Amino acid sequence: MSAMAARSPFRTDGTWLLVGPAVIFLMLFFIYPFGYGFWLSFNPAEGAWSANYQKFFSDEHLWRTLIVTFQLSLPVTILNVGLALPIAFQLRRKTRYQRWVTTLLVIPITLGTVLIAEGMLTYFGPRGWLSQFLQLLHIYDGPIRLTHNFTGVVLSLVISGFPFAFLLTLSYVTGIDPTLARAAATLGAGPWDQFRHIYLPLLAPGLAITFCLAFVQAFSVFPSAVLVGAPSGPTRVISLAAYEAAFEQYDYSMASAVAMIMGFAQLIVVVAVLGLRRGLYRGPVGGGKG
Amino acid sequence: MNQLFKELRLAGVSRHFDNPSGQRVAALHELTLTIKRGEFICLLGPSGCGKTTALNCIAGLLPVTGGTISLDQHRIDLLPPEKRGFGMVFQNYALFPHMTVRKNVAFGLMMRGTPAGEIKTRVARAFELVQLTGHEDKLPGQLSGGQQQRVAIARAIVIEPPLLLMDEPLSNLDAKLRLEMRAEIRRIHRQLGRTTIYVTHDQEEALSLADRIVVMKDGLVQQVATPEEVYAQPANIHVARFMGYRNVLTLNAGTRNGQRIALEGQGLTLEGAVKQDPGGKAAVAIRPEDISVGSGPNTIAGKIENVEYGGHESLIDVRAGNDVLLHVRTGARVKMGEAVTLTVAPERVLVYLAETA
Ligand SMILES: Nc1ncnc2c1ncn2[C@@H]1O[C@H](COP(=O)(O)OP(=O)(O)O)[C@@H](O)[C@H]1O
Ligand SMILES: [Mg+2]
Numbered sequence: 001m002s003a004m005a006a007r008s009p010f011r012t013d014g015t016w017l018l019v020g021p022a023v024i025f026l027m028l029f030f031i032y033p034f035g036y037g038f039w040l041s042f043n044p045a046e047g048a049w050s051a052n053y054q055k056f057f058s059d060e061h062l063w064r065t066l067i068v069t070f071q072l073s074l075p076v077t078i079l080n081v082g083l084a085l086p087i088a089f090q091l092r093r094k095t096r097y098q099r100w101v102t103t104l105l106v107i108p109i110t111l112g113t114v115l116i117a118e119g120m121l122t123y124f125g126p127r128g129w130l131s132q133f134l135q136l137l138h139i140y141d142g143p144i145r146l147t148h149n150f151t152g153v154v155l156s157l158v159i160s161g162f163p164f165a166f167l168l169t170l171s172y173v174t175g176i177d178p179t180l181a182r183a184a185a186t187l188g189a190g191p192w193d194q195f196r197h198i199y200l201p202l203l204a205p206g207l208a209i210t211f212c213l214a215f216v217q218a219f220s221v222f223p224s225a226v227l228v229g230a231p232s233g234p235t236r237v238i239s240l241a242a243y244e245a246a247f248e249q250y251d252y253s254m255a256s257a258v259a260m261i262m263g264f265a266q267l268i269v270v271v272a273v274l275g276l277r278r279g280l281y282r283g284p285v286g287g288g289k290g
Numbered sequence: 291m292n293q294l295f296k297e298l299r300l301a302g303v304s305r306h307f308d309n310p311s312g313q314r315v316a317a318l319h320e321l322t323l324t325i326k327r328g329e330f331i332c333l334l335g336p337s338g339c340g341k342t343t344a345l346n347c348i349a350g351l352l353p354v355t356g357g358t359i360s361l362d363q364h365r366i367d368l369l370p371p372e373k374r375g376f377g378m379v380f381q382n383y384a385l386f387p388h389m390t391v392r393k394n395v396a397f398g399l400m401m402r403g404t405p406a407g408e409i410k411t412r413v414a415r416a417f418e419l420v421q422l423t424g425h426e427d428k429l430p431g432q433l434s435g436g437q438q439q440r441v442a443i444a445r446a447i448v449i450e451p452p453l454l455l456m457d458e459p460l461s462n463l464d465a466k467l468r469l470e471m472r473a474e475i476r477r478i479h480r481q482l483g484r485t486t487i488y489v490t491h492d493q494e495e496a497l498s499l500a501d502r503i504v505v506m507k508d509g510l511v512q513q514v515a516t517p518e519e520v521y522a523q524p525a526n527i528h529v530a531r532f533m534g535y536r537n538v539l540t541l542n543a544g545t546r547n548g549q550r551i552a553l554e555g556q557g558l559t560l561e562g563a564v565k566q567d568p569g570g571k572a573a574v575a576i577r578p579e580d581i582s583v584g585s586g587p588n589t590i591a592g593k594i595e596n597v598e599y600g601g602h603e604s605l606i607d608v609r610a611g612n613d614v615l616l617h618v619r620t621g622a623r624v625k626m627g628e629a630v631t632l633t634v635a636p637e638r639v640l641v642y643l644a645e646t647a
Binding site for chain 2: 177179180182183184185186187188189190193197198201202281283284285286287
């Protein structure tokens with residue numbers, strides 16, 4: 001290619017044809033609504049420009065949703081990533097076993113939250129199979145409360161979020177050259193030292209990304225909070241507050257403010273985690289040539 | 291493990307793999323060898339002959355599918371690598387990419403709980419040995435291939451293992467550094483009095499380093515002998531080819547007289563020394579260095595087709611007999627197109643069983 005063409009910002013090699021639609025899509029469906037929502041949130045139906053935000057942080061019924069959402073999403077994310085890591089690590093070698101487990105774990109992803117919630121009600125509900133089964137065998141006769149409360153939402157978020165965290169972690173784990181652990185073994189490192197000194201540091205940046213994505217997914221919980229949670233109190237999450245403002249009170253300005261707060265809260269966590277990640281080694285995970 | 295083992299015994303050590311079509315193939319077939327403490331053993335053979343497989347089995351990185359490995363009286367072939375305590379230089383280096391090279395080299399000592407002060411001095415000495423002082427705080431990715439290879443050597447030797455396994459450790463160095471490192475490896479070996487198993491496909495490297503050479507082909511041991519013996523008396527035609535016997539002719543075996551045998555074919559008549567009873571067809575191996583220009587026994591007439599000038603000696607190609615091309619290394623001044631007479635001593639015309647297929 002000539003020097004002229006290489007310097008031109010509008011290259012003629014068709015890159016724009018590929019990138020263009022994505023950029024237009026992004027502008028139309030993300031940047032514009034975001035900008036509009038931002039503007040809208042500072043133009044309340046009545047009161048000063050910051051009235052919506054003042055209302056959110058002074059009304060317990062509203063600010064509590066933020067805390068509830070954190071109480072749900074942080075433990076769930078830690079649980080999901082924490083479970084995904086050892087299981088993915090155990091399955092790091094390519095075997096038929098790995099394929100089976102992977103397939104099995106992927107199924108919940110294809111179901112979607114509403115279907116999972118329905119399944120949970122049939123299985124975990126007060127008159128569900130689990131309860132009937134336990135009572136039949138006289139293992140536990142008391143009432144089983146695994147749905148329509150905080151636990152129900154946690155369960156639902158683990159069922160739908162774990163496979164995602166697992167698959168992502170598995171791809172990071174299998175990307176690490178197994179010769180590195182073998183080299184560590186010849187230098188005297190047992191399995192735990194191999195994990196601690198070789199796998200974990202090489203996985204950490206990937207785990208940070210997995211954590212962020214799993215967190216954002218859990219933070220925007222909505223259907224399961226309503227369907228298998230207790231939306232009037234313990235699982236009254238922030239997305240529910242936004243929904244009520246928009247579709248029950250028709251206060252789009254307030255709804256936008258809630259959405260902005262929600263986005264900002266996620267951003268803080270993501271930035272914090274990625275900030276920690278900056279301190280980690282993020283280069284190639286191979287051990288040399290070939 | 292016991293630092294002062296007397297001998298390492300490999301008895302029928304085999305390793306099979308399932309190839310994609312589901313057949314079991316032996317990458318290493320019944321390797322039997324007893325290695326004494328302090329010995330320097332070279333595994334020599336072309337790429338894919340099973341050298342790395344053999345090393346991995348000894349290190350414990352690959353379970354054997356047959357045979358046993360013992361250190362003195364103790365079987366070790368079921369122990370994990372960290373319990374065997376052998377040092378290894380990997381063919382692809384296997385440096386830890388997230389650690390500085392200093393930490394890489396210190397890793398083995400750290401795992402052994404060596405005091406920090408001692409780690410520091412030993413690591414510094416190892417860096418000196420591989421001529422990398424000043425690069426300690428770089429990451430492996432910031433070093434060249436040759437430098438990474440030397441870090442891999444330093445990382446293995448710093449723990450002073452009772453048995454050091456090296457998988458083509460000099461393959462990526464330039465000629466001068468390779469010679470220096472070769473001498474260094476030999477010196478370290480002598481100084482520590484430890485045992486070394488060294489894998490290479492470079493016959494010159496094997497000849498210069500080893501006390502004994504194990505020549506391999508297709509997972510099978512072809513010959514175990516001293517460098518002198520492997521060089522002068524290859525056990526079969528494969529070893530001969532690999533040891534630089536560039537002229538290999540297929541001739542008809544004639545009458546035999548003790549170790550001497552008459553050979554004829556392709557327009558040549560020669561007398562050779564029997565290494566393997568050839569039967570009817572013989573594979574005949576001659577080194578380019580063993581043929582000289584002039585007359586004597588085994589006279590061959592030919593015409594010079596090519597001259598590669600090489601300073602002290604030249605490598606010439608001579609067309610002789612029925613279109614046979616002979617490679618000759620000679621100090622004689624000859625010109626392209628000239629007619630020459632060549633001679634070779636009968637004891638340097640090695641006669642083997644012809645290759646099958
Ligand atoms: N993991 C494996 N699976 C299947 N075949 C293998 C495997 N490792 C090595 N082999 C085969 O074993 C043979 C010997 O390999 P290797 O020991 O690496 O040779 P070398 O080190 O002498 O070049 C080769 O034919 C190779 O294809
Ligand atoms: Mg190899």
